[in-house]
Amino acid sequence: MARKFFEPFIPDAGDPFDARKAAHLLRRSGFGANSAQVAAAVGKGLEEAVDDLFADADDEDREFERTFNAIGGTLVNAGDPGVCQAWWAYRMLTTRHALREKLALFWHGHFATSVNKVEDTQLMLRQIETLRRLGPGSFRELALAVARDPAMIVWLDGQSNVKEHPNENFARELMELFTCGIGNYSEQDVLEAARAFTGWHRSGADFSFNAAVHDFGVKKFLGRRGKFDGGDVIDLLTAHPATPRFIARKLLRYFAAPNPPNDVVSEAAELYDRTQLNTRLFLRELFQSQYFFSPECYRSRIASPAEFVVGIARTLGVRQPATDLVGHLSAMGQQLLAPPNVKGWDGEEKWINSTTLAARLTYARSIPEMNAGENKFNPHCPVEEFVPADDKSAASIVEKLAQVLFQGELSSENREEFETFLIMGDEGPMLEAFREDEGLRMTKVRQLVGIMLALPEYQAY
Amino acid sequence: MNASRREFLGMAGLSFVSLGAFGPRLFAQAAEESAAAANNDHVLVVIELSGGNDGLNTVIPFEEDLYYKNRRTLGIPKVNVHKISDGVGLHPALEPLAELYKEGRVAVVQGVGYPDPDRSHFRSMEIWQTASTEKLPPADGWLGRFIDQLPPNPDDGALPGLAFTGSLPQACQAARAVIPVVGELEAFAAAEQPAQREIALRRKLSTRAGAAKGSVQFLRNQAASVYRTVDRLKGAAEKYKSMVEYPGTPLGGQLKHAAQILAGGLGVRVMYTSQDGYDTHSGQADAHAGLLGDLSGSIAAFDKDLRGLGLADKVATVVFSEFGRRVDENASAGTDHGAASCLFVAGAKIKGGLFGRYPRLDKLGEGDLVFNTDFRSAYADLLQNWLGCPAQKILGSEFPALKLV
Numbered sequence: 003m004a005r006k007f008f009e010p011f012i013p014d015a016g017d018p019f020d021a022r023k024a025a026h027l028l029r030r031s032g033f034g035a036n037s038a039q040v041a042a043a044v045g046k047g048l049e050e051a052v053d054d055l056f057a058d059a060d061d062e063d064r065e066f067e068r069t070f071n072a073i074g075g076t077l078v079n080a081g082d083p084g085v086c087q088a089w090w091a092y093r094m095l096t097t098r099h100a101l102r103e104k105l106a107l108f109w110h111g112h113f114a115t116s117v118n119k120v121e122d123t124q125l126m127l128r129q130i131e132t133l134r135r136l137g138p139g140s141f142r143e144l145a146l147a148v149a150r151d152p153a154m155i156v157w158l159d160g161q162s163n164v165k166e167h168p169n170e171n172f173a174r175e176l177m178e179l180f181t182c183g184i185g186n187y188s189e190q191d192v193l194e195a196a197r198a199f200t201g202w203h204r205s206g207a208d209f210s211f212n213a214a215v216h217d218f219g220v221k222k223f224l225g226r227r228g229k230f231d232g233g234d235v236i237d238l239l240t241a242h243p244a245t246p247r248f249i250a251r252k253l254l255r256y257f258a259a260p261n262p263p264n265d266v267v268s269e270a271a272e273l274y275d276r277t278q279l280n281t282r283l284f285l286r287e288l289f290q291s292q293y294f295f296s297p298e299c300y301r302s303r304i305a306s307p308a309e310f311v312v313g314i315a316r317t318l319g320v321r322q323p324a325t326d327l328v329g330h331l332s333a334m335g336q337q338l339l340a341p342p343n344v345k346g347w348d349g350e351e352k353w354i355n356s357t358t359l360a361a362r363l364t365y366a367r368s369i370p371e372m373n374a375g376e377n378k379f380n381p382h383c384p385v386e387e388f389v390p391a392d393d394k395s396a397a398s399i400v401e402k403l404a405q406v407l408f409q410g411e412l413s414s415e416n417r418e419e420f421e422t423f424l425i426m427g428d429e430g431p432m433l434e435a436f437r438e439d440e441g442l443r444m445t446k447v448r449q450l451v452g453i454m455l456a457l458p459e460y461q462a463y
Numbered sequence: 464m465n466a467s468r469r470e471f472l473g474m475a476g477l478s479f480v481s482l483g484a485f486g487p488r489l490f491a492q493a494a495e496e497s498a499a500a501a502n503n504d505h506v507l508v509v510i511e512l513s514g515g516n517d518g519l520n521t522v523i524p525f526e527e528d529l530y531y532k533n534r535r536t537l538g539i540p541k542v543n544v545h546k547i548s549d550g551v552g553l554h555p556a557l558e559p560l561a562e563l564y565k566e567g568r569v570a571v572v573q574g575v576g577y578p579d580p581d582r583s584h585f586r587s588m589e590i591w592q593t594a595s596t597e598k599l600p601p602a603d604g605w606l607g608r609f610i611d612q613l614p615p616n617p618d619d620g621a622l623p624g625l626a627f628t629g630s631l632p633q634a635c636q637a638a639r640a641v642i643p644v645v646g647e648l649e650a651f652a653a654a655e656q657p658a659q660r661e662i663a664l665r666r667k668l669s670t671r672a673g674a675a676k677g678s679v680q681f682l683r684n685q686a687a688s689v690y691r692t693v694d695r696l697k698g699a700a701e702k703y704k705s706m707v708e709y710p711g712t713p714l715g716g717q718l719k720h721a722a723q724i725l726a727g728g729l730g731v732r733v734m735y736t737s738q739d740g741y742d743t744h745s746g747q748a749d750a751h752a753g754l755l756g757d758l759s760g761s762i763a764a765f766d767k768d769l770r771g772l773g774l775a776d777k778v779a780t781v782v783f784s785e786f787g788r789r790v791d792e793n794a795s796a797g798t799d800h801g802a803a804s805c806l807f808v809a810g811a812k813i814k815g816g817l818f819g820r821y822p823r824l825d826k827l828g829e830g831d832l833v834f835n836t837d838f839r840s841a842y843a844d845l846l847q848n849w850l851g852c853p854a855q856k857i858l859g860s861e862f863p864a865l866k867l868v
Contacts, residue, residue, distance in 0.1 A: 453668065
């Protein structure tokens with residue numbers, strides 16, 4: 003296959019793998035990173051930094067499991083979706099395997115299932131766990147697991163799908179939204195696929211095949227004939243020529259650029275197809291490609307609420323209750339575990355309207371106000387960690403903040419505004435007070451952080 | 464917009480100028496239209512029923528045996544139906560709406576749909592929202608197009624359209640205008656602390672002019688819209704004084720908020736609301752009744768409020784859904800995606816009554832009701848006769864307008 007966009011990016015002296023590129027990689031493959039993590043990635047170089055993203059599950063996962071099992075019973079028995087959302091937000095905030103979590107969120111938006119109908123929080127958490135576990139691997143395996151997933155069965159009325167009266171809901175969405183996309187199958191295919199999935203039920207929190215109501219007859223599906231069952235339908239759909247393109251486009255949209263042109267999508271589709279729809283292998287290529295580091299991709303997306311909120315927390319080391327986070331995500335239009343419908347979240351510009359942008363601006367300005375003081379359990383934004391209390395120069399402070407938030411990419415116009423803002427009091431410049439009064443200075447610095455987080459430039463992800 | 468529409472709109476000007484003898488008359492007509500448009504302050508409120516409302520159980524053909532044969536458990540007994548004609552009646556939960564119908568304030572349009580119906584929520588909703596059945600529909604919506612063609616308002620804070628839904632519906636996407644989603648803007652306004660210098664700088668940087676990358680420019684436009692809207696809405700709530708009680712539901716809340724803003728005299732022309740939950744694949748009976756009860760209670764409260772505020776003559780409310788549902792009920796006491804359904808328009812100035820024809824239950828299309836009234840005929844009527852805007856420009860082709868207004 004002739005490569006163009008997925009030609010590997012080879013860093014050299016003229017175009018090195020610098021802090022901006024490293025931050026871009028860590029942002030897109032996860033939820034952002036603090037200065038130390040960015041510097042570490044630069045030190046390792048592109049190849050090793052990408053390798054790290056795909057490191058296998060390890061002690062951290064076992065630690066999470068232990069914690070989860072300790073409080074898991076409470077979570078599940080309480081049946082409160084809010085608590086489950088907070089649990090997932092907590093994982094996003096603290097995990098070392100950010101890509102795995104980012105992918106789980108991607109697949110959650112793809113196989114969009116809502117707790118509002120499923121209601122059973124145990125089922126929802128199990129589905130998310132399936133997406134996390136199988137998300138990086140074979141798409142075919144993932145799709146099959148989702149077809150057998152009890153939350154999905156409840157969500158798309160699988161339990162009502164019986165041979166006497168097939169329920170088409172899952173079969174339709176499987177083709178339209180989950181695999182090959184609209185225009186690549188007929189209404190008849192939907193009906194036949196529904197027959198193949200009859201009896202694919204759940205019993206409690208487990209998959210249960212109900213043979214008594216399964217239609218074992220011959221079906222005609224996508225031009226083939228056979229006594230197909232759900233697994234066969236999944237095989238045929240994942241082998242459908244339109245499927246690699248459909249999924250690859252979504253992966254590009256989520257990890258690379260909001261409107262990838264057709265030729266890029268075609269190359270990506272070919273690549274995904276050659277990996278036999280293995281998401282890990284595809285992403286490995288994408289994250290080391292010229293396209294990924296081109297201007298089309300660099301800061302070209304609009305941060306989703308999760309990327310914005312979790313990104314700020316991870317970049318600045320903000321400490322706050324995961325339950326607070328969940329409330330902000332909802333106000334910004336992204337309720338974890340409750341996508342608006344089976345199509346998931348449209349994303350990009352659709353995230354932004356007056357309401358949700360107002361929510362982002364309100365959130366941005368609230369961050370630096372988190373000053374725990376003596377009480378270490380209060381929410382806290384550790385401004386002192388990136389702006390030392392003894393730095394008395396407005397220019398130096400602005401430069402430090404520019405490095406943390408933008409890897410130095412801040413217009414001179416904006417820098418001037420910020421330096422002026424720092425030293426300006428109600429009656430005019432107060433340079434003396436700014437230098438000598440540490441309390442006053444840090445208050446202004448905190449306000450400036452809030453202003454910078456609210457910049458449109460910061461939301462350009 | 465796709466290329467052919469762009470061409471169409473570009474060409475229209477040329478052919479107009481070359482008409483010679485017909486020129487003066489058409490000029491006069493255009494001038495009249497423009498004057499009418501300038502004086503028109505009518506408001507259109509849209510209620511979207513999300514999920515596919517079962518029209519067959521909303522406007523019920525209670526004399527048809529086939530209705531009861533197909534709706535073995537979901538059929539509404541004749542005695543419970545609110546009859547509005549010899550053969551057709553409303554679901555029992557729509558009692559308040561039936562009352563309004565008796566007063567001549569509701570138009571019920573039967574058999575509404577479009578050719579070659581699509582049973583996918585997203586595709587069918589897209590068709591209704593863009594008013595286009597083209598394979599590559601325009602990105603903007605019919606209401607967005609209406610707002611884009613309004614004469615530019617010298618008042619920079621004009622709010623010609625508002626959406627009360629969680630996200631901006633495609634119908635309100637415009638090529639130029641930015642239609643805000645009202646939602647929790649009040650929360651944002653309230654959160655602004657009196658740190659004036661900080662607020663001023665944030666506002667300045669969020670909305671700064673000058674060249675910027677695509678996404679940044681988009682965000683700046685949106686930020687400008689936030690500040691503008693907040694400024695405008697601050698006064699509206701204070702002007703609203705009403706004792707009318709709305710249902711304590713999301714729809715009730717949206718319509719109440721709409722009434723509040725109408726009372727504030729902000730010059731809003733289009734208001735978009737929605738009610739979710741109509742995708743009743745299983746256990747439809749109770750769910751549907753609950754939704755319809757909420758719908759008619761909310762519409763009745765809104766109508767009462769408008770009357771009290773002296774605004775009833777200025778507002779028309781259209782109620783639609785992306786498709787109806789299959790005639791034959793399924794094995795889960797529910798119904799699957801269908802095609803033709805009903806559409807309502809309510810208002811003081813509406814010609815009440817029954818419009819269109821009830822689709823035949825013995826002549827279905829792939830198990831679904833077949834439409835006889837294109838939804839764009841309703842749009843054409845509302846655009847031309849209610850909002851005072853030439854419909855063909857917005858809809859792309861000619862659709863014979865209904866006469867509901």
